[in-house]
Amino acid sequence: MEYFVQQLINGLTLGSIYGLIAIGYTMVYGIIGMINFAHGDVFMVGSFIGLLLFLMIGLTAATPLVVIILALIGVLIVAMALTAVWGWTIERLAYRPLRGSFRLAPLITAIGMSIVLTNLVQIAQGARVKNLPPDIKDRLAGGFTVLRGADGFDAVVSYRQLVIVGVTVTLMAFFTWLITSTSLGRAQRACEQDRTMAALTGVDVDRTISITFVIGAALAAVAGVMFLVYYGAIDFYIGFVAGIKAFTAAVLGGIGSLPGAMLGGLLIGLIEVFWAGYVGSEYKDVAAFSILALVLIFRPEGLLGRPEIEKV
Amino acid sequence: MTRPLLSLRGVETFYGKVQALRGVDLDVRAGEIATIIGANGAGKTTLMMTICGTPRARHGQIEFDGQDITRLATHRIMHLRIAHSPEGRRIFPRMTVLENLQMGALLNPERDQTFDSDLKRAFELFPILERRQGQRGGTLSGGEQQMLAIARALMGRPKLLLLDEPSLGLAPLIVRQIFEVIRELNAREGLTVFLVEQNAYHALRLAHRGYVMVNGKITLSGTGAELLAREEIRAAYLEGGRH
Numbered sequence: 001m002e003y004f005v006q007q008l009i010n011g012l013t014l015g016s017i018y019g020l021i022a023i024g025y026t027m028v029y030g031i032i033g034m035i036n037f038a039h040g041d042v043f044m045v046g047s048f049i050g051l052l053l054f055l056m057i058g059l060t061a062a063t064p065l066v067v068i069i070l071a072l073i074g075v076l077i078v079a080m081a082l083t084a085v086w087g088w089t090i091e092r093l094a095y096r097p098l099r100g101s102f103r104l105a106p107l108i109t110a111i112g113m114s115i116v117l118t119n120l121v122q123i124a125q126g127a128r129v130k131n132l133p134p135d136i137k138d139r140l141a142g143g144f145t146v147l148r149g150a151d152g153f154d155a156v157v158s159y160r161q162l163v164i165v166g167v168t169v170t171l172m173a174f175f176t177w178l179i180t181s182t183s184l185g186r187a188q189r190a191c192e193q194d195r196t197m198a199a200l201t202g203v204d205v206d207r208t209i210s211i212t213f214v215i216g217a218a219l220a221a222v223a224g225v226m227f228l229v230y231y232g233a234i235d236f237y238i239g240f241v242a243g244i245k246a247f248t249a250a251v252l253g254g255i256g257s258l259p260g261a262m263l264g265g266l267l268i269g270l271i272e273v274f275w276a277g278y279v280g281s282e283y284k285d286v287a288a289f290s291i292l293a294l295v296l297i298f299r300p301e302g303l304l305g306r307p308e309i310e311k312v
Numbered sequence: 313m314t315r316p317l318l319s320l321r322g323v324e325t326f327y328g329k330v331q332a333l334r335g336v337d338l339d340v341r342a343g344e345i346a347t348i349i350g351a352n353g354a355g356k357t358t359l360m361m362t363i364c365g366t367p368r369a370r371h372g373q374i375e376f377d378g379q380d381i382t383r384l385a386t387h388r389i390m391h392l393r394i395a396h397s398p399e400g401r402r403i404f405p406r407m408t409v410l411e412n413l414q415m416g417a418l419l420n421p422e423r424d425q426t427f428d429s430d431l432k433r434a435f436e437l438f439p440i441l442e443r444r445q446g447q448r449g450g451t452l453s454g455g456e457q458q459m460l461a462i463a464r465a466l467m468g469r470p471k472l473l474l475l476d477e478p479s480l481g482l483a484p485l486i487v488r489q490i491f492e493v494i495r496e497l498n499a500r501e502g503l504t505v506f507l508v509e510q511n512a513y514h515a516l517r518l519a520h521r522g523y524v525m526v527n528g529k530i531t532l533s534g535t536g537a538e539l540l541a542r543e544e545i546r547a548a549y550l551e552g553g554r555h
Contacts, residue, residue: 183414183418186407186411186414186415187415187418189404189406189407190404190407190415193404193405193406193407194402194404196366196402197398197402197404198415199364199366199386199387199390200364200366200386200390200396200398200402201390201415201416201418201419201464201468202387202390202391202418202419202468203387203415203418204385204387205387
């Protein structure tokens, strides 16, 4: 039982990170019908920006926990802002000039963009694994015991897991409110449903699409910083696997659906962790992707997606 | 004579290589109802959309309120207070009726102050919408969607209202109701309306000025009553159209 609870906690944490990335895929797909394959690498860039910020602040083992938490919040905000600039620039340079061209063009550009970002970071930061200073990592590793096991194994929630789940829940609540209840959110949904009509009601469609990329990149940056804090080590290649997992999550939940992306992220995280915990970690990715294959066969619109119906 | 609110000179629009408008000249004056009638495929809808800049006119000039809008981005054109209730209604299907109306209010820079009273007026004009306000646009009937499209356009307090085929596919009773609303808004509030209609009889009776479009060109123009009286119009557009 303790073991099960521990896996559940770990799965939810990992799933939160996937969910945050998945939102970027799903929002961009919703508004321009394109899979932004560079999104995983935006997550990686966000993670590196977070790492550089932590190093610049220069925390030590003597820093009180409160200061570390405040520093984490500061890093999150600055990383979100800087990564958002990357997201905006990518859309402006690589995708907007291709709007109105044939469907595959932006998709291929996205793959190219992904390669560019990977290599850029490899050149700028080196190919080796970068570590979060152990001072920060160890300080956030402590936690609460949730369930005490008879055989000495306790289920524990660590501070960083609390931070990750807490931040994810807060951001999800905020962005759900943004999409459902503000005029920006309405403009986004209008562009999603009928871009021409949105322009006819006075919506600046290009600007709205830019904002969507900015939001997606900011959330990917949060996921990047969380990933950094959780694992303590990153390299230029983390965007690939995390990106594919998050993309899987978005499809699993129903691409285009915001709650679907979150649900898909949590499911992929749980499947991965439980498979690793009970079966073996060699095939955890196979497990996650097999579920995707099954969903695509039996429920191609995803768990919370709308079925594609041709309207007349 | 005052300057027209909207004027088109030599406007030509293409879809790829196919020319849809072949040099259109027309004027709509402030405070009048103008209509354009013509057969299917004559280019009426293209004309409406060209005014909004989507598609863009390849040649010619479009002026609105003294400003050249030929090359302006669509959302900027609309913000000069042109509201469009387009062909096929184009309600946002997964937004509620209320949200659709909020979208329409975007054109009005004073919407924060006027939204509540504008909403009340929209519900007075089309009471059914008030009962449906929480429902998704896509679940409304055709007639209700048409009313919503017009109400959405009015929420922006436009200087010029473009109406593309408001009677399409609707029961005669609803058509009469919609035309009555248009007439009232024009008479009471001086709203300028530019109307595209297949139902030529209704349109010409309502309009101060009418244009006839054939094959992407304006072939005839005059007051509504003049056009209604002409033999060739009666033969081409009004046979059996009296209902």
